[in-house]
Amino acid sequence: MMKITCPWCGVRGEEEFTHGGPSHLARPVVGDNPMGDVSDADWADYLFMRDNVKGVSLERWGHIQGCGQWFNMARDSVTHEIHAVYKMGEQPPEGWRS
Numbered sequence: 001m002m003k004i005t006c007p008w009c010g011v012r013g014e015e016e017f018t019h020g021g022p023s024h025l026a027r028p029v030v031g032d033n034p035m036g037d038v039s040d041a042d043w044a045d046y047l048f049m050r051d052n053v054k055g056v057s058l059e060r061w062g063h064i065q066g067c068g069q070w071f072n073m074a075r076d077s078v079t080h081e082i083h084a085v086y087k088m089g090e091q092p093p094e095g096w097r098s
């Protein structure tokens, strides 16, 4: 079982958390208007296409059985080693940025 450090609650068992997919995904933007027309292909890519990272990936995790907060994690998808945990809106630590 993984031990995960919630930025607000501290170390807890993984059964208290849920995986929320990759973090730092940018919505497609046309020009300067974030509400502009985006092609169906670009929108489908944003919604459904994800890298299948072998190694360190940047992910969203929620402490659903605890404080309910969401945060980011740099985790190795092979070894499950957690390299960093950081709050939403923060950038990953140097060395873990994509």
Ligand SMILES: [Zn+2]
Binding pocket: 006, 007, 008, 009, 010, 063, 066, 067, 068, 069
């Ligand atoms: Zn928490």
